[in-house]
Amino acid sequence: MSITENVARVRAQIAQAALAAGRKPEEVRLCAATKMNDAAAVREAIAAGVDCCGENRVQELVQKSRENAYLGAPVHFIGRLQTNKVRQVVGKVDLIQSADRLHLLEALQAEAVRQGIIQDILLEVNVAGEESKGGFAPEEILPLVENFGRFSALRVRGLMTVPPICQNSGENRKFFQEILDLSVDIGAKKYDNVCVDILSMGMSGDFADAIACGSTMVRVGTAIFGPRRYAAPQP
Ligand SMILES: *Cc1c(COP(=O)(O)O)cnc(C)c1O
Numbered sequence: 438m439s440i441t442e443n444v445a446r447v448r449a450q451i452a453q454a455a456l457a458a459g460r461k462p463e464e465v466r467l468c469a470a471t472k473m474n475d476a477a478a479v480r481e482a483i484a485a486g487v488d489c490c491g492e493n494r495v496q497e498l499v500q501k502s503r504e505n506a507y508l509g510a511p512v513h514f515i516g517r518l519q520t521n522k523v524r525q526v527v528g529k530v531d532l533i534q535s536a537d538r539l540h541l542l543e544a545l546q547a548e549a550v551r552q553g554i555i556q557d558i559l560l561e562v563n564v565a566g567e568e569s570k571g572g573f574a575p576e577e578i579l580p581l582v583e584n585f586g587r588f589s590a591l592r593v594r595g596l597m598t599v600p601p602i603c604q605n606s607g608e609n610r611k612f613f614q615e616i617l618d619l620s621v622d623i624g625a626k627k628y629d630n631v632c633v634d635i636l637s638m639g640m641s642g643d644f645a646d647a648i649a650c651g652s653t654m655v656r657v658g659t660a661i662f663g664p665r666r667y668a669a670p671q672p
Contacts, residue, residue, distance in 0.1 A: 440662060447661060451648065468637070470515065471491065472492065472494060472516070473665045475506075482661055483507065490506075490511070491656050494516055514533045515535055520540060527549050527552060535597065537560075546587075558591055560582075561596075562597070562619070565601050585631050586630060591630060592631070594634055597637035600638075606642075606646060613651070636654065639656070640658070644657060
């Protein structure tokens with residue numbers, strides 16, 4: 438299957454999941470998770486109509502930007518971001534989905550102030566409390582957004598989560614539901630620098646469940662590009 442065919446199939450599955458949940462297909466945006474795929478693959482996905490691209494690694498973001506891989510499509514950062522690399526990401530991407538710790542927020546704020554811009558971000562939630570993953574604990578989110586006024590150069594657009602890899606479909610619904618509830622709680626109030634309109638959850642294996650639980654952005658890699666070749670040398 439070509440990337441073009443895969444995007445069409447994923448779109449159809451998104452539409453089906455949305456309609457089954459009584460939602461409109463266009464409420465769910467498709468972010469292509471482009472890690473380890475080259476500029477040509479990224480261009481094909483964009484031509485096939487993905488809404489945006491999500492990069493995990495700063496080096497790939499820099500390299501593909503240089504190669505004009507994104508063709509003007511929105512680019513998001515979705516991976517773990519080291520604070521010493523914020524300069525290569527802030528102001529270069531439309532959305533940083535993986536704002537996962539206080540120290541990073543402070544670094545993003547400082548860099549956005551330096552550039553004189555407002556950077557859109559999502560707060561990443563470590564919904565299952567996994568040691569191996571970044572992200573705020575669910576109970577940290579409300580106190581954080583209540584005091585977000587101090588991050589004058591950041592704007593929270595919503596939440597992002599990467600739940601555990603699940604073996605059986607439906608297993609992650611409880612986690613998606615928990616993050617939906619949290620985002621509804623935040624969205625119901627008015628906090629400085631917070632405007633909740635994006636809920637980024639769902640990947641190749643579980644996006645239909647995420648859409649059933651209110652996701653407005655799915656991040657899909659394998660189902661579009663095929664399996665990643667982890668044997669390739671890592672940058
Ligand atoms: C790789 C990645 C995805 C996509 O994963 P697939 O299972 O290949 O669809 C989504 N989100 C993040 C943060 C990723 O790193």
